Amino acid sequence: MNKTELIDAMAADAGITKAAAKKALESFLDNVGQSLKKGNRVSLVGFGSWAVSERSAREGRNPQTGKTIKIAAKKVVKFKAGAELSNAVN
Numbered sequence: 001m002n003k004t005e006l007i008d009a010m011a012a013d014a015g016i017t018k019a020a021a022k023k024a025l026e027s028f029l030d031n032v033g034q035s036l037k038k039g040n041r042v043s044l045v046g047f048g049s050w051a052v053s054e055r056s057a058r059e060g061r062n063p064q065t066g067k068t069i070k071i072a073a074k075k076v077v078k079f080k081a082g083a084e085l086s087n088a089v090n
Helices: 003-014 018-037 083-089
Strands: 042-044 048-055 058-061 068-071 074-081
Touching: 003 018, 018 042, 018 048
Parallel strands: none
Antiparallel strands: 042 048, 048 074, 058 068
């Protein structure tokens, strides 16, 4: 399912226009992104939670040349599925 299909499904399920569903989805995504950017954790009980984790600097290899390269430290977003979501897919 892509973003357009999700908007269509949200509009149909909630009985709202596609424009309203798009606005709601974009608001949700913006707020989750802003919260994660501040270093906060976002949790939706039963669905899952997003958190920011730091990945330390490390050495890697260029697969074409085999030469060792340095990979910089960075922050990554991690998602952990909640119990209800995990049960729904199993």
